[in-house]
Amino acid sequence: MQLTESQRSIRDQFRRFMEHKLAAQTAAMETGELLPFPLMKEMTDELGLALEAERLSNFSSLSGQRSHSRDPETAVLLRYAQTQLAVEMCRVNPGFALSYGASLGLFGGNVRSRGTPEQVARWVPPVLRCEKVASWCLTEPGAGSDALGAMKTTAHLDGDSYVLNGEKTFITNGPYADYFLVYAKDDAGAVQAFFAERGMPGLATSKPFAKMGMRSSPTGSVFLDNVRVPRENLLGGGIDDRAHVRKSLASERIGLAVMSYGIAERCFEIAVDYAKSRVQGGKPIASYQLIQQRLARMYVALSNARRIIYDDSEQSVLDACAGKLYVAEVGTFVAMEAIHVLGGNGYMEEYVVERLARDAKLVEIGGGTTEIQILTIARHLLAEHA
Numbered sequence: 001m002q003l004t005e006s007q008r009s010i011r012d013q014f015r016r017f018m019e020h021k022l023a024a025q026t027a028a029m030e031t032g033e034l035l036p037f038p039l040m041k042e043m044t045d046e047l048g049l050a051l052e053a054e055r056l057s058n059f060s061s062l063s064g065q066r067s068h069s070r071d072p073e074t075a076v077l078l079r080y081a082q083t084q085l086a087v088e089m090c091r092v093n094p095g096f097a098l099s100y101g102a103s104l105g106l107f108g109g110n111v112r113s114r115g116t117p118e119q120v121a122r123w124v125p126p127v128l129r130c131e132k133v134a135s136w137c138l139t140e141p142g143a144g145s146d147a148l149g150a151m152k153t154t155a156h157l158d159g160d161s162y163v164l165n166g167e168k169t170f171i172t173n174g175p176y177a178d179y180f181l182v183y184a185k186d187d188a189g190a191v192q193a194f195f196a197e198r199g200m201p202g203l204a205t206s207k208p209f210a211k212m213g214m215r216s217s218p219t220g221s222v223f224l225d226n227v228r229v230p231r232e233n234l235l236g237g238g239i240d241d242r243a244h245v246r247k248s249l250a251s252e253r254i255g256l257a258v259m260s261y262g263i264a265e266r267c268f269e270i271a272v273d274y275a276k277s278r279v280q281g282g283k284p285i286a287s288y289q290l291i292q293q294r295l296a297r298m299y300v301a302l303s304n305a306r307r308i309i310y311d312d313s314e315q316s317v318l319d320a321c322a323g324k325l326y327v328a329e330v331g332t333f334v335a336m337e338a339i340h341v342l343g344g345n346g347y348m349e350e351y352v353v354e355r356l357a358r359d360a361k362l363v364e365i366g367g368g369t370t371e372i373q374i375l376t377i378a379r380h381l382l383a384e385h386a
């Protein structure tokens with residue numbers, strides 16, 4: 001991809017930070033010895049991300065007003081910066097990116113698009129600045145792919161408060177989050193989103209779960225036992241939130257596709273470098289056509305994925321699902337192929353691709369599994385052609 005001078009400078013700045021600071025802390029984050037949050041704050045300060053995020057979202061934290069003074073060229077550059085930040089994080093540590101995305105994207109993005117100006121002004125700026133860690137709580141033990149239909153968490157209106165009861169699971173940042181955006185069914189059975197905060201009586205979280213990949217990102221349960229939240233903590237003015245949840249899942253899917261692309265890009269580079277330098281039978285393995293075929297197929301997938309994630313046009317739900325489905329599979333495919341090209345070394349932690357392959361698998365599950373993307377694509381395209 002041909003980059004402009006400004007794009008190249010943004011990419012290089014992000015890459016330097018990730019290759020130095022994030023890479024240095026990754027081993028300790030993977031074991032849980034270090035949490036990702038202090039470095040998220042350092043990254044935000046050092047790269048000036050809070051300011052960029054506020055510009056990107058048209059949101060002024062000081063006034064609570066939305067500004068409309070963005071020129072198209074700046075808007076394109078800011079969108080590139082947002083995509084590239086995720087790519088650069090995922091080239092080094094996708095778990096770190098997952099935690100960052102859950103806090104700023106899932107929590108921040110939903111409050112921003114759904115909240116009143118007062119709610120946005122209160123809860124979003126501390127999250128954009130990474131002073132507070134946030135989480136997005138939809139999934140439940142019995143409600144995953146059917147998150148809205150099977151939801152059991154309730155919100156009962158009692159005087160001037162809602163009383164929340166239920167259990168959320170697989171919540172990114174859940175074990176340490178300060179803020180929780182909790183989805184629950186109100187007395188009329190409508191799905192609503194509520195803001196809750198650590199320290200509220202009745203709100204508890206589990207320890208981080210042990211998991212296959214994305215180990216730098218703490219995942220856990222959130223328990224709600226008669227948690228009383230003031231009425232003004234209800235987002236969206238009491239209108240059923242299902243349509244909004246579906247829309248926000250579409251943007252989550254675009255974000256997840258970007259993560260898979262970052263993983264695939266790094267794995268591809270590692271595989272090419274290795275193939276050129278590893279000698280077997282007196283020649284670099286890259287000179288063997290069977291290895292070349294693997295590298296060429298990896299490149300085809302990567303190059304198609306690149307066109308999807310840098311596509312700057314407005315994405316429909318159908319396209320977001322199609323993109324997520326395709327690029328998630330590219331992430332796993334390219335990472336597994338990279339392991340193969342590296343042979344025994346690919347299987348060793350030292351060569352990174354095994355960690356990236358474990359991380360890549362999450363993208364085929366989170367934000368709606370492969371099957372759910374296929375079902376949604378089919379539903380939308382048949383409706384379009386009905």
Ligand SMILES: Cc1cc2nc3c(=O)[nH]c(=O)nc-3n(C[C@H](O)[C@H](O)[C@H](O)COP(=O)(O)OP(=O)(O)OC[C@H]3O[C@@H](n4cnc5c(N)ncnc54)[C@H](O)[C@@H]3O)c2cc1C
Pocket residue numbers: 102136137138139143144145146169170171172173214219362365366367368369370371372375
């Ligand atoms: C590391 C991690 C982080 C996460 N972070 C968050 C978070 O921050 N917030 C949050 O709310 N959730 C989060 N999740 C939850 C995630 O979104 C769910 O795991 C996902 O939606 C799948 O739900 P499930 O695990 O209950 O699987 P299930 O829904 O039980 O699915 C199991 C299998 O059945 C298939 N299946 C289900 N329904 C159908 C159907 N109708 N047709 C065909 N096949 C079907 C699925 O595709 C899958 O293969 C996270 C999950 C993980 C692993």
